[in-house]
Amino acid sequence: MAALQVAWARHADDILAAQRLRYQIFAEEMGARLAPPRGAPAGHDVDMFDAHCEHLLVRAGGEHGPVVGTYRVLTPDAARRVGGLYSETEFDLTRLRPLRPRMVELGRSCVHPDYRSGGAILALWGALAEFMFRNRLDTMIGCASISMRDGGHVAASLWERLRQSHLAPIEWRVRPRLPLPVHELRRDLDVEPPALIKGYLRCGAKILGAPAWDPDFNTADLPMLMRIDDLPPRYRRHFLGGG
Template sequence: MRLLTIPSDANPSFSKLTVSLASTPEEIREVQRLRYKVFIEALSLSALANPDGLDSDDFDRYCDHLIVRDTKTLRVVGTYRVMSPDAARRMGSYYSEQEFDLSRLDHLRSRIAEAGRACIHPDYRSGGVIMLLWAGLAAYMRRERCDYLMGCASVSLADGGHNAAALYHALTPENFAPAEYRVSPITPFPVYEREAGHAPIMPPLLKGYLRSGAWVCGEPAWDPDFHSADFFLLLPLTKLDSRYARHYLKEEKPI
């Protein structure tokens, strides 16, 4: 199902990028191959290496997969995995519930879409692909009638966790969710046991969420498989920064 088609600003030599939902098993394998390259090969996560060269799990069968494709090379260059409330019911949980206790959000379950596994090919990280993925997320949330977007932003622990701790301590009160939306990590990352004296380096995904108006809902969780500290974020669409709302939530014309 095509959502929209927008000219690319990533590189003038590429004619056009498109965003759509994967609709065939082969398209899902294309997504899984890109995730493998970005998450496992690039980060040298040997424990997750496999001969198929695919990053996959049980959630892939239940989720939808946003894909950005370069229509000149036909290569999938960006992806976001999204889970609707109905898919979470069929699966039995959201992906984030492997890392966080979301019981305080139970009353919102029918209105929450979850986004995760965001990745972009290294040759396409100038901004155009992430803009398309965000536009695709907005269209997906309209289709599923969701008022909240949730997901995790991962921070590498390659430096021993000092940057993750520095990021957490640099957050302002406005960055944190009200108490009624707070969640608890199942395996907390010990942010108070790491030195945080240097200025933090914020990953682009976390920066984008915070700029859009998302809340951090508590302390990060430790993900040993991906060797990261994961920050849980919740974005009520009513809180979406007006610049983002104008750009992504405007009504689309038929194409």
């Protein structure tokens, strides 16, 4: 496996490489129906938020290698400029207003299938933690997606399980704009969270409420929140060196 290098996008070509990977994962692998803006290049996942975001990339084999993992980060200042967060298209985030001055949104996370054994996502998380610390930000939110290829039963069962163990305090709860109809689905399946959600939970993340249904991506999206102060000591040492 090639050595991994993590860096923030500095040029338009870096962002295009991330958007190509996103298209490969979301459209070709997951079957998402993307609706890019007019003039967007074919074979790229592009939306109105991209121009306002910081893009984090993992490349295989050095700074000129292919992009094999990516996140995008919308900072509080950028969210004000663009008029809101991507998550607000799926959830009413009114109760999070007190957190917003130091809250970033993570989105469009994906890793190439050949690099999903853990190294790429840990590299991304380490750079994200350093970014948060350096910019005096303390809260991350985002939508964690669960495939709906089974009709939604896994997502409903996962919500039923996690609401009992990882639900956020009432003052941070949010409401989906298009709720997943969990009461019409099986909620008793013995399911494990996807690797990304499991990783978030290990880092102290909380579920902010019931999942939304995203018909374009054919996913159920769980709203999640993670605070730097809630990082368990071993992850704090790993990502921040104890800082």
